[in-house]
Amino acid sequence: TTKGTTTNSAGQYSLTVDNNATVLIFSFIGSITQEIVVGDRSVIDVMLQEDSKQLNEVVVTALGIERNAKTLTYATQQIDGKKLVDVRDANFVNTLSGKVAGMVVTQGSSGPGSATRVVLRGNRSITGNNNALFVIDGVPVDNTVRGQVSSDFGGINGSDGANNINPDDIESMNVLKGPAASALYGSRAANGVIMITTKKGKAGKVSVDVNSGVQTESPFMLPKLQNTYGQGAGGKSSENAAASWGAPATTYPNNVKDFFRNAISTNNSVGIAGGTDKVQTYASYTHNYNQGILPNNDLVRHTLNLRLNSQITKRLTTDAKITYINQKVDNKPRSGEESSVTMNLYKVPRSVDLIGQYSAFEDANGKPTYWTSSGIYMNPYWTLNRTFAQETRNRVTALGSAKYDITDWLNVQGRLSYDWYTDRNSQSYSNNTLLFAGAGGSYQEFSLDQLERNMDVIISGNNKISNDFAITYNAGAGQTYNRFSQVGASTNGLSVANRFDLSFASALTQITGFSQKELQYVFGTASVSFRDYLTVDASVRNDWSSTLPPPYSYIYSSFGANFILSDAVKLPSWISFAKVRGSWAQVGNDAAPYSLAQTYVFSQGGTGGFISRSTQRPAENLKPEISSSTEIGADLRFLNGRLGVDFTYYNSNTVNQLLSLGLAPASGFATQFVNAGKINNKGFELTLTASPLKGNALTWDVSFNMARNINKIIELYPGIKSATLGGNTRTTTAVVAPGGSYGDLQAYGWAKDEQGRRLVNANGLPVVSAFQTIGNFNPKLTLGLNNTFSYKNFVLSFLVDGRVGGIMVSGTDGNLAYDGTAEYTLEHREGGWVLPGVTATGETNTKAVTAEQFWQTVSQGRYTWGEFFAYSTTNVRLRELSFGYNIPFPQNFFIKNARLSLTARNLFFLYRGDALMDIPGLKTRKLPFDPDVNISAANYQGSEYGALPSTRTVGLNLKLGF
Amino acid sequence: GSAGIWSGCTGDFDEINTSKTAITTLTPTELPYLFARAQQQASYAAGTYQTAQNLYADLFAQYFATTTPNFQSDRYFMHPTWINSHWNPIYTQVVPQLKTLFDQTDPASSQYALASIWWVFAFHRLTDYYGPVPYFDAGIPANSVKYDPQDKIYDDFFKRLAAATQVLKGKTTEKPYGSYDIIYAGDVNKWIKFANTLRLRLALRISKVDPARAKTEAEAAIAGGLLTATTDNAYMVKNLAGGDNNGLATISGWGEFRMSAAMESVLKGFEDPRIGIYFQPAFNTKTYEGLRNGLGPTELTDPLNTNDNNSNIGTLWIRNTGAGSAWDRQLAVRQDIMHTAEAHFLLAEAALNGWNTGGVTAQQAYENGIRASMEGWGITGAAVDAYIASTKTPVAPQDQQKSPPLSNITVKWGATEAIQREQVGTQKWLALYPDGIEAWAEVRRSRFPKLYSVVNSVNTDVPTSSYPRRIPFLLLEQQSNTEAVQAAASLLNGPDKASTPLWWDKN
Incomplete structure (x- = not known):
């Protein structure tokens, strides 16, 4: 007979055996199985050996179930939680950059608290979300990205949900790159999943972890400005000029640099873990304080986390967790052009003593002081001190689950989770703030409330059918409910000047919002394995969504297989592990709420308000969206696991997307809601790991990742040539057009004749081209190289990452050129610049121009010919550097372990790209901004305009374990 | 099978999917x-x-x-x-x-x-x-x-x-x-x-x-x-x-336009009493001043062509509050x-x-x-x-x-x-x-x-000697x-x- 048991979390077990000859088989995933004859012993302690031939990783799969990575049929990449707490950022998501093959991380441009965009395997959704899904302990996190800037006029980028995640609570992270988890999470998993497992208590002695860090941040990169010529035009000084095309003058080289501050950030966390056999507890508190590089801008976050695991009976276990987050962001800066602090700063002529003369930003009457009268740009000190934005978030996530082992091969699990937050946001513009303040000033305030509730029941079982066949299976049903509501008001005018509360409003304009959605689902998965080396997976899921017309239902499935060659056949000894895998997965998707019926909306104004038909034409024959993707991959380990290769090729087609596409306005609608399009993403991901040195004293581990994604827009919708992702003709518009790729950027450029010669006008100046595609915002290739050296108690690691390909257009650069403040405008100021080109009639140009004429032709400041200010975003940088020392303590000392690390992030570029256009007679212009920072974290990418500079961080971190 | 059982739970789906913040059926x-x-x-x-x-x-x-x-x-x-x-x-x-x-x-x-x-x-x-x-x-x-x-x-x-x-x-x-x-x-x-x-x-x-x-x-x-x-x-x-x-009031505070020379020539020449209603004296000069249409970037830096030396529209729409760029727009006029x-x-x-x-x-x-x-x-x-x-x-x-x-x-x-x-x-x-x-x-x-x-x-189609006759069709x-x-x-x-x-x- 065969009987079995499992250990408790402390590793203890008990088993009644029939006789002394009984053989105990000890197995644990990732370990070498041991067989021990009981003999006359009553206590048998076993230390399982790590199986170096196998993948050591135990990964948490979609079901929240730990599974040996080697049996997976799809690509994943595991990240140790410890790797996420050394080098820090206000938004931990930003620190994932370079660590995961194929992950493209883009920051919004509003400093701490800005949303971050995380894209795996390319963009596929035109009007929807392309972000990977974050799942914590099996429960999806609401990561709604709110209020992103959609045009380069600018705004304040809203927060997302993922930036609230506290890295100090993370035990491990596993990235599922494809839609493999869609059986459980539905359409939200279509863009890949970042599965986070948080820490929990362990039976035994109480342990305390303390992590304390301090960082200083400074601008990573500022525009290069000229320091020779002053305010003026045509080479003559003039105080009426907004630009720096005047005569040589005393300039203020540090105007820009000194405006920013060296920001200080601290993070302090304490985590206590402990418990008995029956109950284990983990409790933590984390305090993050992040200053922005602009004075007055900071973020404070408190995170309280409590987790309770209990074994109520032998068969019944429970897991309960509650996390409370309080986050406050003061004065998140505007990005884009209008009233952004950075644009106001960059617009200052070089000969204006900004700090000396204008840091006192208002006169005795409370009026702004400034170097000239502009209708748009203000004294940046005014913007800093007289415009305000506040965001406060209170968030509670709670999870309760109970698992009951019906038999030793079948269990049932029920889970209930809530993710609920309320935001209270306000913006204040003091009286006399250009563009934004009404009489007395302007104010807006609103609260929003976001709730997600998940409930599911899952039955899981596993059986050994025969000696060769084993089966594991899950069947479940669940419900997800989302609700969003907001209420507030704005006033363009305050009856009592600068009293920032709605009580003082001249006239209130209401802000309301409400939407809700319910999704119900059933799913089943099964995995059959043959002799542990061949596994076949299948899953099927049926969703019922409230956003669809009856019968509300759609179904989708997935299949996968893997084959562990090294277990099936005898391979040469230098091959320690070899696996091939393949999978095919469908993902279904529903619509946004309220897409089916024509709506009419109320707005205030006139005598008693207005009602107008929504400009979106509702979906007439809405079909649920089903897309599919295929991937194949191989995982190979050589030389006892010291060298590893993981390769994945994928090909996904997103078809019949539910899109809001532009419609000819003459139809009475601006957009229509349709099922349309076919978008193909294919590419590969490659991870190489090696341990070139594995001595007792010195070890060296290397991991390298690389990914390529190729996107093709195969079709859109009959009669529609392109869909806009965002932007306008002032800098660039990002579009999706058949035949092109997602995120092609269109702009004005320099016209060419049929022979490809550049055209100039009668004055020898460039002729504008049609508004046309000049590039694409996506990288062609992403790279990451991580090296870790350990010598005794010292650990040195550094991460180099890079991206190859892609362009961005800079509205900031267009302004600096127009204003004659960019360094490259020093050339040809005195004239004599004959552009090689031909006139419309084909004659060679002989007319000389000045730099001022040239730059003011190709840039009208606010309105630029984008091709001239487009840059290759190819760059390679030293992303992270960390030097740690594990402080040794004697055994039984009250401190168990301690680690002191010196860290730095965004150190320097090893390489950065050039301007897209090589302008004859000018030195090559290098990428003048950090392409990690985009105008927003939404689908409108490829545009830089008044972005807050990214930062270089240097920090010191102390980690203590008790 | 299960779908049938499940559909019992979708009974409130249409209600859930009906917007509360908008109207779906118009009445008189x-x-x-x-x-x-x-x-x-x-x-x-x-x-x-x-x-x-x-x-x-x-x-x-x-x-x-x-x-x-x-x-x-x-x-x-x-x-x-x-x-x-x-x-x-x-x-x-x-x-x-x-x-x-x-x-x-x-x-x-x-x-x-x-x-x-x-x-x-x-x-x-x-x-x-x-x-x-x-x-x-x-x-x-x-x-x-x-x-x-x-x-x-x-x-x-x-x-x-x-x-x-x-x-x-x-x-x-x-x-x-x-x-x-x-x-x-x-x-x-x-x-x-x-x-x-x-x-x-x-x-x-x-x-x-x-x-x-x-x-x-x-x-x-x-x-x-x-x-x-x-x-x-x-x-x-x-x-x-x-x-x-x-x-007009909304945009008048943005400092992007002033009285035209044509308006100045006619209103001043006729001593038209409407001049003080249509426009207001330039902030600096306290006189009514206009500028020509079609000025280029360099011409616009000439003192004669700046905002503060030319007339904004009348006080019906906007009032100056004492500094060149400090304007109080009469938005609800x-x-x-x-x-x-x-x-x-x-x-x-x-x-x-x-x-x-x-x-x-x-x-x-x-x-x-x-x-x-x-x-x-x-x-x-x-x-x-x-x-x-x-x-x-x-x-x-x-x-x-x-x-x-x-x-x-x-x-x-x-x-x-x-x-x-x-x-x-x-x-x-x-x-x-x-x-x-x-x-x-x-x-x-x-x-x-x-x-x-x-x-x-x-615009090469419309030289200075000519004038625009229409707007081209939209992009x-x-x-x-x-x-x-x-x-x-x-x-x-x-x-x-x-x-x-x-x-x-x-x-």
Whole structure:
């Protein structure tokens, strides 16, 4: 007979055996199985050996179930939680950059608290979300990205949900790159999943972890400005000029640099873990304080986390967790052009003593002081001190689950989770703030409330059918409910000047919002394995969504297989592990709420308000969206696991997307809601790991990742040539057009004749081209190289990452050129610049121009010919550097372990790209901004305009374990 | 199987998926709100006013000149996306509401008639920018909507106005839409006058291309009764709430335009009492100053051309609070839609054309027009009499370009028809202020007043010696309504360029 048991979390077990000859088989995933004859012993302690031939990783799969990575049929990449707490950022998501093959991380441009965009395997959704899904302990996190800037006029980028995640609570992270988890999470998993497992208590002695860090941040990169010529035009000084095309003058080289501050950030966390056999507890508190590089801008976050695991009976276990987050962001800066602090700063002529003369930003009457009268740009000190934005978030996530082992091969699990937050946001513009303040000033305030509730029941079982066949299976049903509501008001005018509360409003304009959605689902998965080396997976899921017309239902499935060659056949000894895998997965998707019926909306104004038909034409024959993707991959380990290769090729087609596409306005609608399009993403991901040195004293581990994604827009919708992702003709518009790729950027450029010669006008100046595609915002290739050296108690690691390909257009650069403040405008100021080109009639140009004429032709400041200010975003940088020392303590000392690390992030570029256009007679212009920072974290990418500079961080971190 | 069991749980799905913040079924109670929306959106409120009107028509009519080098439309650059805001509100905000009203009201009702008049008002402003536009199929959901020739559109305008006034004549006691008519609060008598004046406006517009139809329509309109009293002035209610702001006031604080040299020459030369209403003294000089249209970046740095040395629009719309760039915008001030004065000037021209004006002479109508305009702006009495009798002529504005006086005409009624026509055109131009859309249309048709040429043009189709005759079709249409806009090119009198005159433009 065969009987079995499992250990408790402390590793203890008990088993009644029939006789002394009984053989105990000890197995644990990732370990070498041991067989021990009981003999006359009553206590048998076993230390399982790590199986170096196998993948050591135990990964948490979609079901929240730990599974040996080697049996997976799809690509994943595991990240140790410890790797996420050394080098820090206000938004931990930003620190994932370079660590995961194929992950493209883009920051919004509003400093701490800005949303971050995380894209795996390319963009596929035109009007929807392309972000990977974050799942914590099996429960999806609401990561709604709110209020992103959609045009380069600018705004304040809203927060997302993922930036609230506290890295100090993370035990491990596993990235599922494809839609493999869609059986459980539905359409939200279509863009890949970042599965986070948080820490929990362990039976035994109480342990305390303390992590304390301090960082200083400074601008990573500022525009290069000229320091020779002053305010003026045509080479003559003039105080009426907004630009720096005047005569040589005393300039203020540090105007820009000194405006920013060296920001200080601290993070302090304490985590206590402990418990008995029956109950284990983990409790933590984390305090993050992040200053922005602009004075007055900071973020404070408190995170309280409590987790309770209990074994109520032998068969019944429970897991309960509650996390409370309080986050406050003061004065998140505007990005884009209008009233952004950075644009106001960059617009200052070089000969204006900004700090000396204008840091006192208002006169005795409370009026702004400034170097000239502009209708748009203000004294940046005014913007800093007289415009305000506040965001406060209170968030509670709670999870309760109970698992009951019906038999030793079948269990049932029920889970209930809530993710609920309320935001209270306000913006204040003091009286006399250009563009934004009404009489007395302007104010807006609103609260929003976001709730997600998940409930599911899952039955899981596993059986050994025969000696060769084993089966594991899950069947479940669940419900997800989302609700969003907001209420507030704005006033363009305050009856009592600068009293920032709605009580003082001249006239209130209401802000309301409400939407809700319910999704119900059933799913089943099964995995059959043959002799542990061949596994076949299948899953099927049926969703019922409230956003669809009856019968509300759609179904989708997935299949996968893997084959562990090294277990099936005898391979040469230098091959320690070899696996091939393949999978095919469908993902279904529903619509946004309220897409089916024509709506009419109320707005205030006139005598008693207005009602107008929504400009979106509702979906007439809405079909649920089903897309599919295929991937194949191989995982190979050589030389006892010291060298590893993981390769994945994928090909996904997103078809019949539910899109809001532009419609000819003459139809009475601006957009229509349709099922349309076919978008193909294919590419590969490659991870190489090696341990070139594995001595007792010195070890060296290397991991390298690389990914390529190729996107093709195969079709859109009959009669529609392109869909806009965002932007306008002032800098660039990002579009999706058949035949092109997602995120092609269109702009004005320099016209060419049929022979490809550049055209100039009668004055020898460039002729504008049609508004046309000049590039694409996506990288062609992403790279990451991580090296870790350990010598005794010292650990040195550094991460180099890079991206190859892609362009961005800079509205900031267009302004600096127009204003004659960019360094490259020093050339040809005195004239004599004959552009090689031909006139419309084909004659060679002989007319000389000045730099001022040239730059003011190709840039009208606010309105630029984008091709001239487009840059290759190819760059390679030293992303992270960390030097740690594990402080040794004697055994039984009250401190168990301690680690002191010196860290730095965004150190320097090893390489950065050039301007897209090589302008004859000018030195090559290098990428003048950090392409990690985009105008927003939404689908409108490829545009830089008044972005807050990214930062270089240097920090010191102390980690203590008790 | 399971789906059947499960569907028991989807019972509340339709309720969940019904918006609480919007209306899905309209009732008659809601119709007046739709009319208010159509009215508001046809006149380019708040932010759209700038790119729909101010950066084009207002500049081409030379009411204002651009002071910021960023904006090149004053140098005749036809930005292919700015003017979306002239197009989109008409089709996506005016048309849907009016079509709903056409569908849900009786064609013989006063509600229908008002919607029909407003349809003409909205579309004549649109077609006079581009020429052919989607008209008869406007608002029919389709991927492509065909363009219609301007003569057919005008024909429909006249038919609609004739039908609407016919209906309204029998409904003068009704108050259609009540206070939700944000112009006349449902005053049917005023709407009849408005519709007739609009009909006369359109009749004169086609007077060179179709004189016979013009005469017929004009005489019918005159016989039907035009705007007469100052209280007939069509003003639209504005409201601070909802950002339903006066468009001109909204943009006047942005420091992007000031009084034009043309306005300065005429208002100063005539010693026009309206100068202090239309404009305010320049912040620095405390005098009224204007600048020429089409100045380039270097010219704009000249002290004579800066914001603080030139006149912003009048204190009705914006008040200076003591510093050059500190302005207090009067955002909720009424928006001017149509002035009674215009009816008199249209009548004056009708008289000069020899049409039946019911006995009113051209001179009477001209002088009545001046009086009506003055009175509308609060100026009455001896000052007006003196103005009408004045023999003063426009002056040189003493600007950077040392421009000559715009003309040598007087306010006092001239001796020849040629002078009289220029006087009527010039005074109408003054009276239409600040409606640059109508002023630009009439400048193109009548060539009055004789405006300055722009200092620079960046548009090779429209050199400084010329002037824009239309706005090219939109980039938006090339992208979203491709076949239709390509087919529309054949409906033009020339290439799809700013230099191609419209159907009614016979200059």
